[in-house]
Amino acid sequence: MDPCPSKFYPEHGFDSRQCLEHYFSDESEMNLAADLLEFPIKNLTKTFTEGHIKGDVLIDLSGGSIVYHLYAACDFFKHIIVMKVRDRCIMELKRWVDGRTGAFDWCHAAKLHVAIEGKSEHFQDIEEKVRSAAQHVVKCDFAKENIIDPMVLPPADCIMTFWLMGIINKDQDEYVRNLGKMSRLLKPGGHIILSGMLGTTYYTVGKDKLRAMNYDEDFIKNALVKAGFVIDHIDVKERTAVSDLIDYKQVIFIAAHKEK
Template sequence: MDCSSYKLYHVHDEFDSRAVLENYYSGNPDTPFKDDFMTFPMEKLHNVFSMGHVSGQLLIDISGGAQIHHLYTACEFFQEIIVMRPTEQCIMEIMRWHDDRTGAFCWGHTTAHVTDLEGRSDECEAKEMKLKSAITHVVKFDPEAESLTDLIGVPQADCIIIYGLMDMICKTQDDYTRTLEKILKLLKPGGHLMLFGAINASYYTVGGHRFSLFTYDENFVRKALVAEGMTVLQWEVNQRKAESPLIDYDSMLFVSACKSK
């Protein structure tokens, strides 16, 4: 299939946020994506935040899909979390979990992993409640808008997490750099960025439909961050462990960076 015909998740109605959770983030022990999409981001953020150098009042999570598992450690180090997503469907899925509504996706398997990392395996319920309490707003944004800074009336964030969003909404290098510039305006000078992405990806599959992933390499991401005044503090590439035709990528990237201007 010509990759130019792949759909975009924030544009086409065929995207099913719940199907993504079931296919890629399930608690089923046989899920092929456990290491790459769950363990890797949770452990990287646990390690960074536990060092004690990254904390503050506000964290903004501006990620792709309805995932929230990467925020469990963050709620121990930030008083307030604002979640931003580009689709109503993802927002509704997150709110179903946040408000304990019937049919909410169960993140218990990821809660258990984080509490094990923290040495508090008997506090899963408390961890779940703490994250829900820390999330004060779930906000829709338009990726095509000229600016994101007027969207929410809050100060710039102490930390921003971008998990998969750039891969899912960008089509070209110019898209990536423009989107990164807009997002980083939400980060105060001296603030930290936690960026996750998939190297050399082109598609992922949801309900039989192929959706586009922006293809890039490590060198491109590093140059884009430096051009936006970011100082890279940690750079880690985790080679793909998943065996599945649902998605293609070579490795998972994690970057911790500080805004120097």
């Protein structure tokens, strides 16, 4: 049996571009799309079109340099503040936001969103909407009680966190603490939208094998309740992808609101 990976994302980071190419590209050999793109986009589209989650400020606290999950949200919030724990992720994301040459191409995800949403709006219009809304890309630090210190921000109407919590937390206690730190950025009654992988112990980026926190559906539901949230919607999908890059068993999508 392989030893537990020694590398840990908050301490060692990973190559942000390779992460996108491994897990979120449209290459023919990339067979994770059904779990990592299609499943969350379908749930996001349904969640936002119901009209309950909207407001002025959306905070995105997600892993790597992903943007596809913001397509469904950009019509429902005036401002999107993107927070990253690593400088390299900020650089990669800003390359896309600024439309610079060599930025990762998210067109396939935009087209998928348009197809799922069933609207005639051109995918390029959606990308420009996200670029315009996501002009604030800043660093955060979960080692601090206030992860955005010394910044001061208005309480958010919604927080989205995709594929992050399983790679920044070493154990269940740390997960609950960090979920509480996120909650403090939300106004009472504000929403959290969370997606992650269940049953994961490792993931690979380039030549690096990194450790992930192994947790299940019951744990994450209990963690949200402990952090003061009420779960509104939950969907779990069994893994369909065949890949040695990562050993997850399921993917989960949860929408919840903070008790007033």
